[in-house]
Amino acid sequence: xxxxxxxxxxxxISAIILSLKVATSATIVSIPLGFITAYILSFKKFPGxxxxxxxxxxxxxxxxxxxxxxxLLSFSKNYYLGKMLSQMGxxxxxxxxxxxxxxxxxxxxxxxxxxxxxxxxxxxxxxxxAKSLGAGSLDTVISIVxxxxxxxxxxxMTLMFARSLGEFGxxxxxxxxxxxxxxxxxxxxxxxxxxxxxxxxxxxxxxxxIAISLTALYINNILQKDKEAKxx
Amino acid sequence: MxxxxxxxxxxxxxxxxxxxxxxxxxxxxxxHSGCGKTTLSSIIAGIIKPDxxxxxxxxxxxxxxxxxxxxxxxxxxxxxxxxxxxxxPHLSVQENLKYxxxxxxxxxxxxxxxxxxxxxxxxxxxxRKIQNLSGGEKQRIAIGRALLSSPDLIILDEPLTGLDHHLxxxxxxxxxxxxxxxxxxxIYISHSIKEMRIMTExxxxxxxxxxxxxxxxxxxxxxxxxxxxASYKNILELTDPVKKGDxxxxxxxxxxxxxxxxxxxxxxxxxxxxxxxxxxxxxxxSASARNILEGTITDIFDVSNRVCLVLNINGGELIAQVxxxxxxxxxxxxxxxxxxxxxxxxxxxx
Numbered sequence: 001x002x003x004x005x006x007x008x009x010x011x012x013i014s015a016i017i018l019s020l021k022v023a024t025s026a027t028i029v030s031i032p033l034g035f036i037t038a039y040i041l042s043f044k045k046f047p048g049x050x051x052x053x054x055x056x057x058x059x060x061x062x063x064x065x066x067x068x069x070x071x072l073l074s075f076s077k078n079y080y081l082g083k084m085l086s087q088m089g090x091x092x093x094x095x096x097x098x099x100x101x102x103x104x105x106x107x108x109x110x111x112x113x114x115x116x117x118x119x120x121x122x123x124x125x126x127x128x129x130a131k132s133l134g135a136g137s138l139d140t141v142i143s144i145v146x147x148x149x150x151x152x153x154x155x156x157m158t159l160m161f162a163r164s165l166g167e168f169g170x171x172x173x174x175x176x177x178x179x180x181x182x183x184x185x186x187x188x189x190x191x192x193x194x195x196x197x198x199x200x201x202x203x204x205x206x207x208x209x210i211a212i213s214l215t216a217l218y219i220n221n222i223l224q225k226d227k228e229a230k231x232x
Numbered sequence: 233m234x235x236x237x238x239x240x241x242x243x244x245x246x247x248x249x250x251x252x253x254x255x256x257x258x259x260x261x262x263x264h265s266g267c268g269k270t271t272l273s274s275i276i277a278g279i280i281k282p283d284x285x286x287x288x289x290x291x292x293x294x295x296x297x298x299x300x301x302x303x304x305x306x307x308x309x310x311x312x313x314x315x316x317x318x319x320x321p322h323l324s325v326q327e328n329l330k331y332x333x334x335x336x337x338x339x340x341x342x343x344x345x346x347x348x349x350x351x352x353x354x355x356x357x358x359x360r361k362i363q364n365l366s367g368g369e370k371q372r373i374a375i376g377r378a379l380l381s382s383p384d385l386i387i388l389d390e391p392l393t394g395l396d397h398h399l400x401x402x403x404x405x406x407x408x409x410x411x412x413x414x415x416x417x418x419i420y421i422s423h424s425i426k427e428m429r430i431m432t433e434x435x436x437x438x439x440x441x442x443x444x445x446x447x448x449x450x451x452x453x454x455x456x457x458x459x460x461x462a463s464y465k466n467i468l469e470l471t472d473p474v475k476k477g478d479x480x481x482x483x484x485x486x487x488x489x490x491x492x493x494x495x496x497x498x499x500x501x502x503x504x505x506x507x508x509x510x511x512x513x514x515x516x517x518s519a520s521a522r523n524i525l526e527g528t529i530t531d532i533f534d535v536s537n538r539v540c541l542v543l544n545i546n547g548g549e550l551i552a553q554v555x556x557x558x559x560x561x562x563x564x565x566x567x568x569x570x571x572x573x574x575x576x577x578x579x580x581x582x
Contacts, residue, residue, distance in 0.1 A: 125314045128279050129374075131305040132312040133332030133381045139306075143331075147322040 007204050014180050015188040016208055022096065022171075022184055023164035026103035027157050030111050034156065035149075038115035039141065043127075057109045064169025067105055071098075071174045092174070099175035099182050103167045107160035114159060118152025119145065151224060158220040162213055185209055233257055233385065233417040239275060239285030239295070248272060249442045257417035258408070260432030260449055262425070267438040269421050273387045276419070277312050278305035289384055306335075311378035315390040317370040319362045319377075326358040328373055332381025342382045343414055351410060352376045368399040375407075379414055386411070386418040392427065401582050404430055405501060429453055429467055430501060430582070454551075457535055464540070466504040466550050467582070473500070479522065479576055485548030490522040491579040501582040506540065508578035509552035512571040513562055522576040529568045532559070543572055 008016070040046075041053055059067050075082045075092040085092060092098045122145065130140045168186040175182035177191065189205045192198030236253040248268045261269035274280040276287060276294075284297040289310075294303045311332060319328050329349070333341060349355045352372045362370065371391060378386050391407075392400045408431050411418050420431045428435055428449055435449040447455070457464045470482035473495055480494040491502065515524060527545035534540075539559045541552045552572060554564075564570070 123318060125316075126318045126320065128274075128277070128305065129312060129314060129318045130320070130331065131279075132277055132308075132310060132383075132387075133377065134306050134309075134335035135331075136304075136306050139335070144320060 008208070009201070011179050011183070012188060012201065012205055012208075015183050015185050015205070016212075018096070018099075018180075018182070019165055019184040019186075020212070022099045022103055022167075023161045026100050026107060026164045027111075027161045029100070030104050030108055030160060031153070031157065034108060034111040034115055034160075035146075035153070038112045038119055038149075039145065041112070042116045042119035043145075056112055059106050060109045064106060064167070065173060068102060068170030068173030071102060071105065071170065075101075075174070094174075094176040094178065094182065096175070096182060099167075099171050099184065102170040102174045103164035106167050106170055107163040110159040110163055111156040114152050114156030115149055118149040118155075122148050154220060154223045158216055161216050165209065165212060165216075234290050235259065235276075235385070236286065236288045237272075237276065239272075239282040239287060241271065241275060241280065241282040243271060243280075246271075247441050248275075250436075252436055252443065252446045254434050254436075254446055256432075256434040257415075258411075258431065258433040259417075259419045259446075260428045260435035261419060261421040261438070262423070262428050262435045262452065263438035264423050268441045268443075269438055270389055272438075272443075273312070273389055273419060273421055276385075277310045277387055278303060278308050279312075292384075309381075309384040310387060311381050311383040311385075312387045312389065313371075313374045313378050313391050315393045317367075317374040319370055319373055321362060323362070324358070325354065325360050325362060325365070325373055328362060329354070329358075329377050329380055332377055332383075336382050340382055343380055343416075345380065348376055348379060348414070351413065366399075367395050368403060371395065371403065375410070379410075379416060383416060386416055387421070388418055388431075389421045390423070391420075392422075401501075404582065405497065405499075407431065425453055425456060426465070426467070426503075426582070454533075454540075457540065457551075458533060464506040464551055464553065466506060468502045468504060468548070468550075468579070469499055470502055470579075471499045473498075486546040487525055487548060489525075489574075489579070490576045492577045493579065493581050495581065502579045503582055504550070504574065504579050506551045506553035508574060509550065510573040511541065511552055511554060511558070511562070511564070512573060513564075513568075515571045516573065519573055520575075521573045523572075523574040525572050525574075526569065527572060529564060529566055529570060532564065532566060541570075543570070545572065 037056065041049070072093065073079060075085065075098070077083055077086050092101060127140055127144060130144050135143060166186060168190070171184065172187055177183050177187045185205055185208065189202045192202035192205070234253065234255045238251045241248045246268070248271050250272050261273060263269050271280060275282050278294065281302060282295060285295070286293065287295040293299065293301050294308055295301060320331065323331070333345065349358065352375065354372060354376060357365065357369060362373070375391065392403060395403070404427065420428070422428055432449045434446050435452045436443050436446050437452060453464070468484055470484050470489055472483045474481045475494060476490065479490050479492060482489050482491065515526065525545045527543040529541050530544045531542035532539060537556065538553050539556055541554065541564065543550045543552060550572060
């Protein structure tokens with residue numbers, strides 16, 4: 001059996017670690033906003049709701065490169081947002097932050113859709129019953145909505161995590177493909193396929209990807225079962 | 233409790249307008265589905281906002297379009313029990329019961345947890361998950377949960393719909409008594425005239441989404457009988473059962489009534505169809521029927537090709553249905569003393 005170092009180069013290992021970092025931070029950062037967005041879309045009525053729903057879901061149907069290019073423009077120093085951030089000393093383009101932001105935008109609709117699906121299934125009369133028993137709006141969210149949507153939140157987080165692991169198009173444009181800085185697993189694999197004799201290395205990274213994704217699914221299943229066991 | 237409602241609400245093409253006041257603690261909303269009774273109760277609970285008008289309980293204004301007052305649902309102190317219980321699936325029975333209690337100030341809590349769980353026969357279920365409970369148990373928990381929030385008013389929206397017949401009759405036997413015991417006024421919503429008559433004193437009926445009239449429930453039932461010609465059933469609360477051979481004897485307004493059905497409870501509701509009573513001018517010497525009661529005719533009214541006689545029997549009231557020719561032949565009129573003869577098997581448990 002080949003030793004670990006011979007299968008993965010230092011660059012490969014840093015790509016795997018970067019991928020995990022990006023996917024984990026993108027998922028964690030998105031949870032609060034994802035929950036609030038799903039709550040508003042599921043429970044509130046307001047003019048232009050369909051429009052908001054459409055914009056949030058847009059990254060699902062747009063080519064990732066388009067999203068990446070639009071992000072690149074917004075964060076470049078020639079435009080307002082990028083200029084403002086650069087004055088604050090924050091640089092998004094070609095940094096790990098850029099990779100995280102790209103993943104957040106691309107995975108957000110998956111997270112919101114899952115949570116919203118869970119919220120849509122809560123019988124509204126149950127919410128009214130809670131309110132009629134004296135629970136205010138925030139109290140109702142914390143005591144009823146949140147516990148009843150943990151399952152769909154876990155599903156959403158898994159989907160978002162997996163989507164972030166595979167993010168290629170938007171990330172490559174916003175964050176570039178800098179080994180050790182922004183080169184995640186998919187970008188590293190892409191590089192290997194362009195180098196003569198890189199097939200074995202590419203394949204090893206593919207297997208690493210499969211392993212990480214399977215682990216994520218496995219954890220998802222355990223959390224789901226745990227939740228079901230608690231409910232029965 | 234004095235409830236005053238005067239509101240208007242347009243929902244799509246449906247116009248609801250309601251104007252009534254009641255000081256009864258047992259109010260009924262009666263009507264077929266889609267008549268607006270659930271919408272009106274949601275408006276009273278603060279779930280739906282009316283277009284204009286006022287709602288108040290005693291001195292407390294809950295809604296007033298003029299004064300721009302709209303008290304939110306959680307501050308109205310009106311607990312709602314929906315059809316199908318709607319317990320919180322992630323909480324245990326005890327946590328469900330205490331949901332409203334915990335959100336009430338200590339000084340405002342006036343229902344004792346232990347006494348309530350014992351009355352509702354829930355003590356043995358407290359630590360259970362709600363998933364494996366029966367429909368009747370769930371509905372009892374929902375009622376307990378509402379009561380424990382010490383509300384000023386409880387709205388019961390078709391609480392027995394969906395339960396099987398046997399369970400329904402078990403619950404309705406003591407449902408009214410529970411609210412009386414804990415002295416909580418309620419609005420009972422149903423399309424069943426039988427439930428209305430058992431549960432409520434005053435009723436509001438809806439026609440085309442508008443309601444202005446509030447009637448004594450018993451009067452409403454009789455009006456319904458006059459207009460629809462529906463077969464009327466007397467509802468009797470019989471008490472203190474004593475076994476007599478294979479029959480059972482009960483007390484009813486100083487009268488003894490013999491039935492074929494025995495009940496374990498000290499008070500039991502029975503139905504007696506108005507057509508199951510035979511009227512004699514003179515007391516028959518002997519009859520196969522086990523119940524012969526003497527009373528006075530207090531009212532006579534026509535229902536299509538039948539005549540209804542309202543009888544006062546030692547303070548208890550019964551309606552007997554006969555045909556026109558019988559009334560003419562016997563020359564029955566108000567104030568006559570007659571004997572009402574009823575078979576023991578004519579009384580059926582509700």
